[in-house]
Amino acid sequence: MDVTRRMWVLAMALCLALASPALAQQQFNWQQAKGTQIRVLLNKHPWQAAIEPHLKEFETLTGIKLVAEVYPEDQFRAKVLVELASAASSIDVFMSMPAQEGLKYTRAGWLQPIDEFLKNPALTASDYNWNDFLEKSREAMVIEGKTVGLPIQVENGSLMYRKDVFQKYNVKVPTTLDELEAAAKALNGKTMTDDGQPGYGIVARGKRAAATSVFAAYLHAMGSTWLGPNREPMFNNEDGIKALELYGRLLRLYGPPGSENNHWYEASSIFSQGKAAMYTDANSLFPVIEDAQKSKVIGKVGYALFPRGPKGQYGSTVPVWGLAMPKTSQNQKGAWLFMQWATAKEQVFAVQSEKGVLGARESVWKDPKGQAKVPADLRESLTVGSKVGTPLWNPPVIAVAECRDAIGAAIVVSIQGGDVKAAANKAAADVKRIMAETEKK
């Protein structure tokens, strides 16, 4: 009797065990890493600012203790790099742009590919729907055939301009590079603020390495690119030099003094203080520009596609931010739950509808409530830009930082009014040498 009863209990337990995958599909177990802790490194960024108020919800949902650290961009990148290189990193999740560091980190074996996590129904909720992410944002997460992150934000190198100023002085919103320069010239020194102060024609980053990712749009619109078909530097060809000259000329003649030290923090504050008519940078900065507490140009800014080049080329660049997991993470399950939670439809909807973060999920873009915080022209230019643009906002090399510094030096020379051709050729020689050193087998 006892024996049969025990057998019966055992059989029941077995049935339950077999049925559990089916149960998991209906009721995903968010508590499977309860009681553990994860350390998340975040870059100071609109997405980070928008998700931070929700982080408590993650802790409640999963029972995982979340330790989040935030650093400004340059320090953030340095910190992640140093920690990963030490091989003793305690980072579980970090914000990452694969076009910036993906190739390097992948070749170094620092990134945990997440394809297996995505496929595993015990680890990924059935309603997560990976295919809901915009196609280019998914592609941007794939390095050498492996998915290394989940997209949290898509942006375009674009043109932001003061609608009121353009209207007041009757200037056409530029759709080509020639019109861009003409508009910068026409509007430079004109009154742009309520207190009657004059503003600059245009503002953009001029700080060495930081400037290259904005310059990328000028470079591609002009018809050049970073590397040629045999991976030799190409940005110093005729079109590339034209782009360099244009960038330097714009900031030197029609931009604020001291552009050489401006990163996006400085450039965006000059623009949001109403001191410039145009601003070329990532359109993801629009929450900064429309910030009710800090900005003086709320509702006055138009978000356009980056101007096209002389031969009609598009310049829009398509950078994508994602969340990635180091191989060294001691709590990969907890890390994955966080990555999944932060990119699930609910959170994408939350950050997009509350703070206007440019999410990567198509379903959220289709939801009228998901678009409410995003200006209509930005929505439109972002959709078009992400179709016709280029993912090459960075030179496609391993030593991105070093090559960006080399190219950025030429940009600074151009802003200062030096010999652009010589600087471009030097930068090309430097990039060639750097690639030879860092990409040798």
Add this chain to the structure above:
Amino acid sequence: MLVFTLPSVVAVSLLMAFPVAYTLYMSVHSWYASSLTSPEFVGLGNFRRAFVEDDRFRNALWLTVYFTGLATALQLLLGVSLALVLNRPFRGKGFVRSIFLLPMVATPVAIALVWMMMYNPTLGVMNYLVGLVGLGPYKWVSNAAIVVPALAVVDTWEWTPLITLITLAGLATLPIEPYESALIDGASSTQMFWRITLPLLRPTIVVALLFRAIDCLKTFDIIYVMTQGGPGFASETLNVYTFQVGLFYFHIGYASSLLVILFALVLGVSLLLIKVRRGAW
């Protein structure tokens, strides 16, 4: 007893001797840390590259010397003068002394951020101030031609008190007899300063100079926060360049050799100054 010194011997060798030895070892290797290859022995190749091929290094070396020379000279001049003033008896002397020491106690990063705002070409107070005497406006740290002097001013503001402090200590130990006999001989106060005070103070001043020179050669915080070596490479000193090479580009071997060069430079300057102190010159 050997056994009592053992903990400190272990600590020193782990924390100081090993890193130095490892840096020396790495400096003769080529190692790009994010590739999976192991270090490759290149002999003195890194040093050859630095002095022969790398114009960014030569630029950094010159800027390091330029910055150090300018900053220490300014600090020495102001610091010693300030000490002589503060050494005279006046009401509220203790209070004034403590006030003058405050910049030294503040966090360098905070100082750098405040100066950044003061140097801002459009919004900063510096252009207003120089405008009062009919100068400017300047682009300050955004202008390649004046970025190093502008940074030297910040360093001077922060570290002049150290020289003042050391000089004050030196002044307190000066013997009174030489002054008494000089007074009897009818020496003027200017003569007493040049013939008695300054020579007697020389060892103290050299010590202060030594501290500042070593620190200036290695300055990192204010430069990194304010310009990160920019505009272009116009304020990229050796320490900032080495940081970029090592921690942004990850050429660990080459960065190590740059550190060895910086170390040699600091050591050389220190030995020179110690020699000066002993009166060999």
